[in-house]
Amino acid sequence: MKTVLIIGGGIAGLTAGIYAQTAGFRSVMIEKHHLSGGECTGWDREGFHIDGCIHWLMGTDAKSGLNRIWKEVGALQEHTVIHQPEIIVRVECEGSTVFLYRDIEKCKAHFLEVSPQDREETEKLCGYIEAFFGFEPPIDQPPDLMNPVQLAGLLLSMGSIGGVKRTLGKITVREYAGRFRNPAIRKALCSIVPESFSAFILASSLGTLMSGNGGRPAEGSRALAQRMEARYKDLGGELLLRREVEQIVVDGGRATGVVLTDGTKINGDYIVPCCDPHITFERLLGGRYNDRKFQDRDRDEQTYPLQSSVNIALGIDADLAEVERALLFQTAPYDFEDQRMDMLSCKHYGDEPSFAPMGTGVMNVYFHGDYGWWKAKSRKAYTEEKDRLAADVIWRIEERFPELKGKIRVLDVTTPLTHQRYCGAHKGSWMAYGTTPRGKQLFHNGRVRGIRNLCLGGQWLMPPGGLPAALLTGKWAVQRIQNMDGKRTVKSRVLPGTDGLSESSMNRVVSIRGGK
Numbered sequence: 001m002k003t004v005l006i007i008g009g010g011i012a013g014l015t016a017g018i019y020a021q022t023a024g025f026r027s028v029m030i031e032k033h034h035l036s037g038g039e040c041t042g043w044d045r046e047g048f049h050i051d052g053c054i055h056w057l058m059g060t061d062a063k064s065g066l067n068r069i070w071k072e073v074g075a076l077q078e079h080t081v082i083h084q085p086e087i088i089v090r091v092e093c094e095g096s097t098v099f100l101y102r103d104i105e106k107c108k109a110h111f112l113e114v115s116p117q118d119r120e121e122t123e124k125l126c127g128y129i130e131a132f133f134g135f136e137p138p139i140d141q142p143p144d145l146m147n148p149v150q151l152a153g154l155l156l157s158m159g160s161i162g163g164v165k166r167t168l169g170k171i172t173v174r175e176y177a178g179r180f181r182n183p184a185i186r187k188a189l190c191s192i193v194p195e196s197f198s199a200f201i202l203a204s205s206l207g208t209l210m211s212g213n214g215g216r217p218a219e220g221s222r223a224l225a226q227r228m229e230a231r232y233k234d235l236g237g238e239l240l241l242r243r244e245v246e247q248i249v250v251d252g253g254r255a256t257g258v259v260l261t262d263g264t265k266i267n268g269d270y271i272v273p274c275c276d277p278h279i280t281f282e283r284l285l286g287g288r289y290n291d292r293k294f295q296d297r298d299r300d301e302q303t304y305p306l307q308s309s310v311n312i313a314l315g316i317d318a319d320l321a322e323v324e325r326a327l328l329f330q331t332a333p334y335d336f337e338d339q340r341m342d343m344l345s346c347k348h349y350g351d352e353p354s355f356a357p358m359g360t361g362v363m364n365v366y367f368h369g370d371y372g373w374w375k376a377k378s379r380k381a382y383t384e385e386k387d388r389l390a391a392d393v394i395w396r397i398e399e400r401f402p403e404l405k406g407k408i409r410v411l412d413v414t415t416p417l418t419h420q421r422y423c424g425a426h427k428g429s430w431m432a433y434g435t436t437p438r439g440k441q442l443f444h445n446g447r448v449r450g451i452r453n454l455c456l457g458g459q460w461l462m463p464p465g466g467l468p469a470a471l472l473t474g475k476w477a478v479q480r481i482q483n484m485d486g487k488r489t490v491k492s493r494v495l496p497g498t499d500g501l502s503e504s505s506m507n508r509v510v511s512i513r514g515g516k
Contacts, residue, residue: 006274007248007258009031014231017237032243039423047356060216067213076217087102118180128168131160135161172197193205194434198439248271306433323401329343332396336389344365345367431459432463
């Protein structure tokens with residue numbers, strides 16, 4: 001039995017491990033942290049649980065193809081509750097209050113009520129959003145393994161959103177939102193994705209949310225990753241935690257194994273790095289096989305921005321039932337990094353009773369963070385800035401909610417450096433390169449020139465990144481390995497917990513073209 005070595009136990013690594021086991025390989029997954037999941041994680045503080053990842057997840061609609069794959073890997077199960085709150089976000093700005101509703105007709109009627117002068121733009125926006133309802137390109141195998149008919153189907157599937165791409169692809173979210181006269185509507189649209197991103201991504205995101213395919217799985221991010229870990233282990237996969245890969249050994253154009261930081265060498269027939277590609281190329285491969293697709297983007301962060309954040313987790317000694325779940329509100333001005341801010345974005349998890357003791361709640365306050373700004377701080381200045389920012393935030397929340405005065409405590413403050421330290425994230429980025437009007441989208445085939453038996457997995461390989469990209473590229477990495485190994489259709493048993501998926505449908509999961 002041939003061995004697949006998987007570097008990194010995030011969502012891509014767990015997916016690769018599950019499909020490697022299903023395809024008849026032996027797999028060994030090596031993860032430096034004490035638990036799997038990578039960026040899809042959460043942690044506990046003072047009796048509260050802080051969710052560190054999922055705001056919403058593409059593929060929660062049971063009718064979608066992505067949902068089927070989430071269920072195949074155990075991330076979602078038939079009994080998994082999906083939270084679909086009626087209101088995506090409430091925005092209070094310049095005396096106007098706007099609700100971004102998940103129901104598109106209700107949202108449209110509300111926008112027209114609060115801002116009749118924005119009728120034309122509101123109707124256009126709804127049209128852009130509806131173009132994504134039901135949209136899903138073929139996902140069962142990577143484009144490089146598709147035959148001409150399948151490739152034609154892929155291109156045909158993109159036709160339904162081509163008009164939106166042409167209309168919104170070359171302007172930013174900020175520019176697009178500026179077409180609306182109501183300030184709260186403008187802020188609501190800019191709250192979904194970063195303002196510098198292409199407005200096409202805004203329409204795509206709202207299309208996912210409003211079509212019912214972007215809910216949030218109950219129990220949070222860590223629980224989702226743990227379900228995948230359980231699936232992997234049930235299939236016989238080997239997971240090595242608190243073990244870190246130092247080097248990928250390459251001999252004669254083949255990767256023969258890995259060396260861990262403690263000197264241990266593990267041999268393998270195929271290597272699947274699912275860690276940050278910057279770690280793979282610069283450290284594990286010693287800079288000998290660099291890829292210009294990544295290097296060119298790293299040199300131009302204006303066109304290819306990285307996404308990181310500062311999150312302040314607060315424990316609230318009060319019931320949050322009457323507080324809007326997601327709120328963006330105007331405040332007295334305050335300093336954040338080098339900016340003067342007057343809006344605050346907060347979200348609580350009152351719909352997750354296991355996240356906090358009875359009668360209390362957890363609230364997260366979110367900012368887009370600049371890695372370089374925090375990296376330049378001394379240790380003392382870094383700590384002091386986190387404390388100052390948290391105090392400013394609490395004061396402003398208490399101004400908005402006087403009933404919470406004296407009932408808020410800081411649980412944790414994370415920065416881009418936190419993501420880098422715990423997850424190995426390049427410059428603290430928890431997503432792949434941002435999609436801007438000037439940028440070219442990167443669809444990477446996972447291959448490293450000069451190494452025959454290595455396939456990359458991970459969100460950086462395809463836009464816009466995130467958990468769905470990690471899921472698909474982890475699966476596709478194994479399909480590419482099967483192609484290298486000469487395996488066409490691998491017969492697999494029904495995975496535990498797939499709730500009655502037929503054997504033939506599971507076969508299709510790992511069925512690929514051979515003899516490329």
